[in-house]
Amino acid sequence: MKDLQELRARLDVIDAQIVDLYKERMDIAREVGADKVKTGKKVFDPIREQAKLDQVTELLEDGFYQKGIGELYAQLMSQSRKIQYQILIEEGKENKSVFTPVAELPVSSKEIVYQGVPGSYSQLATKKYFGEDAKLKNVRSFREAVAAVVDQEADYSVLPIENSSAGMVSDVYDLLVQYEATIVGEVILPISHALVGVKGATLNSIKEVYSHPQALSQSSEYLEEHPDWKQLAIGNTAVAAKQIKAAGDITKAAICSEEAASLYELEIIDQGINRNENNSTRFIVLAGKKIYKKDAKKVSICFELPHVSGSLYRILSHVIFNDLNMTKIESRPIKDRTWEYRFYVDFEGNLQDAGVQNALLGIAEESKNLLILGNY
Structure with missing residues (x-):
């Protein structure tokens, strides 16, 4: 049996070969990108890429190796596309910003x-x-x-x-x-919520509490200590305060800001009821x-994706590859399309930055309905 040092030495030789071949492959991908600029062909060709994945996986018989080589080539082709998007940016062939x-x-x-x-x-x-x-x-x-x-x-x-x-x-x-x-x-x-009521209202007199659903949620821990209070959602915290003032009922209270309490001449029954100093x-x-x-530092976008494995990972790789710091991601269901979602992403950068332009070009090519929500 070969000792560990010998095996590692062989791996070092193979790794050096892989690095050389990787560089050669990326150099050729750059030439392919230059040709696409001249001919106007799209960078992303999913049919061609799938054919290549099928071709390389068929060269191996072991199922584990087939899956591994498929993941490796998916990454290689993803990196090739990113190089080609850079070429489009450099040649000024990308879609011009409407911003x-x-x-x-x-x-x-x-x-x-x-x-x-x-x-x-x-x-x-x-x-x-x-x-x-x-x-x-x-x-x-x-x-x-x-x-x-x-x-x-x-x-x-x-x-x-x-x-x-x-x-x-x-x-x-x-x-x-x-x-x-x-x-x-x-x-x-x-945000610091106050429990407010009309003159004479106390914790013991309250039977109903009105506020915006978010304010009720943010004050849930406090409200749980008063299980007999009926919680009623309303469109706005200040609207709740205004409504309590109009009702003139000591059994009704509102959750709102102290400024709203002062404006509507309500008494503060309890302060800081959201109990979260960082709220x-x-x-x-x-x-x-x-x-x-011009000095904007954050970009917000949204996009839709095909319902296939790994699609979100591939899109977010454009953010990672261009050294952009993603600060937020959210998803929302798409109306009338069961189990399909729209993704909202924030990342640091400015629309004039080459890295941002490259990332947005790649995302636009490989997602559906990209919308730049703003740069601020």
Whole structure:
């Protein structure tokens, strides 16, 4: 039996050969890419790639080896495509971006829209981003807020996209695709919920608690300590406060911000009931135009994938290969298509970066319905 050192020495020789062959293969892939630029052929040819996978796996009889060589060649062809996408970028053959870089976000005399009523967290986030003197307008629904910018009725709208403890705001994700509005900014707002009521209301008098579903969820631990309270979901935390004020009933309470309590002259019964010092909500700033600030540092995209094994892995490899840091991924079911999903991905970068352009080109070629949601 050969000793371990001898076996390792043989592996070193084989590995050196593999490295040389790998380089040779990638050099040829680069030449293939140059030819595709001249002829206008698409980089991704799934029929050709599948034929190659079938060919190499048939050269081996052992099932384990067949699977292994299939995975190896899938990676080799993926890397070959990435080299060819780089060539398209270098030759200026990629699809030109419809996004326009700007030094600062333009603001006209139009209003900035948020969902809810005065005193809502959305209003607080809007003021935090645009300043106390900004001209604001509130609307009833997320859909109205998005439609306002798409229809050029407002410069920008501000909507919650996710909470650090309760997760994504799914309705907003869906609206981004339906309306193709553009994310041009974001603002993080620390969230501290208060339990509020009319004068005379106490913990013992409360029978019903009103708030937005997210606020109820974020305060679930506190609410579980009061199992007799009936929880009622409402469209907005500040709307809940306004409704409690109008009712004038000591058995009814709302969960909202302290600012909303002050605005509607309600008494704070308990503070910080979400019991999470790190609880924050991320709000996005939407525009109706395809613009981004020149110093933008995050890209948000969404795409659909064929329902086949490994498709998400192959798409995300474009982010990895181009040294981009992915900061978030979410999925949402696609309406009327059972068990099919749309993926939302955030990664660091700017649309002017070569790595970002290369990644987006590869994702566009190999996914379905890529939509760049924004660079901010």
